[in-house]
Amino acid sequence: MPANPGIDGGVGGHWGVKDDDDWVDGRSRAMDTGPFLSSSLETESGTVLKAISIRIGEATEAAVCFDTGSLSLRAGWTGKFLALSPKRFGLIEMPRIAGDVRFSAPAGAGWEGQKLRHRGLHLNGKRVVLAYEVDGMAVLESPWAETAEGTTVFTRLLSKVRTMTAF
Secondary structure, three states, rough: OOOOOOHHHHHHOOOOOOOOOHEOOOHHOOOOOOOOEEEEEEEOOEEEEEEEEEEEEEOOEEEEEEEOOOOEEEEEEOOOOEEEOEEHHHHHOEEEEEOOOEEEEEOOOOOOOOOEEEEEEEEEOEEEEEEEEOEEEEEEEEEEEEEOOOOEEEEEEEEEEEEOOOO
């Protein structure tokens, strides 16, 4: 079998002759990402490699970044959710926080424990519920935001559960 000549018949190497200007398409910015988006995310305190950005609040007026590696909230912001790059359908660059950052936490374990394990997430109405284990203890967490008289407060609902049978 002959070698694959690549894009554009081998002209310009494997990737062809197109450059990033040829791959700009704003459709990713119009995409409805739903209540959360998993990606890497740059925060004021550093890059979160395994981030879940979650819309929170009754009117989705805020968002948080959950770090699945450390099981901690690394940032919270109000206003717009995320800005996706128009290059290569939003896949070549990390999303950026589009709102006003209200808090940013440094990297490090969110829990005192030796064994941390992210188990997944599920939806409960408008809320995202995170499931994880800390030293074998099963935990469900749901971040949220309450806004009254122009002030937004970030909250966390934590529940210890006997077993994580659903995951």
